[in-house]
Amino acid sequence: MKTLTKWQYIEQRPNSWRKQLYLKGRKLSAQTVWLDMLVNDDTPEEAADNWDLPLAAIEEAIHYCETHRELLQQEAEEERRYLEEGGVLLEPQITHG
Numbered sequence: 001m002k003t004l005t006k007w008q009y010i011e012q013r014p015n016s017w018r019k020q021l022y023l024k025g026r027k028l029s030a031q032t033v034w035l036d037m038l039v040n041d042d043t044p045e046e047a048a049d050n051w052d053l054p055l056a057a058i059e060e061a062i063h064y065c066e067t068h069r070e071l072l073q074q075e076a077e078e079e080r081r082y083l084e085e086g087g088v089l090l091e092p093q094i095t096h097g
Contacts, residue, residue, distance in 0.1 A: 009057035010064055018075055021064055023057060030061035031072050037062070 010021040010030050022029050028051070037047040037058070044062065048055045065072060083090060 009060045030064045033061045034065040
């Protein structure tokens with residue numbers, strides 16, 4: 001049986017199709033913070049400074065993302081399908097000149 005975690009800094013956004021969590025009071029997903037940190041090779045302290053968030057909020061976002069990877073992947077795939085069905089090209093087009 002899965003235990004429920006009580007989050008202090010992250011929450012679900014009302015009226016969103018996404019189930020992933022966002023930083024309270026911001027239109028900023030925990031995943032955005034986490035991926036930005038990974039891409040830029042930032043420490044949690046650097047990410048806290050970059051996003052002007054408490055270190056505990058960054059640590060909570062990291063923990064959430066690392067324990068909810070399947071949900072984050074499913075939502076990314078769903079968004080990709082939606083965009084592609086709407087005609088949005090997500091891969092660069094190769095042109096020969």
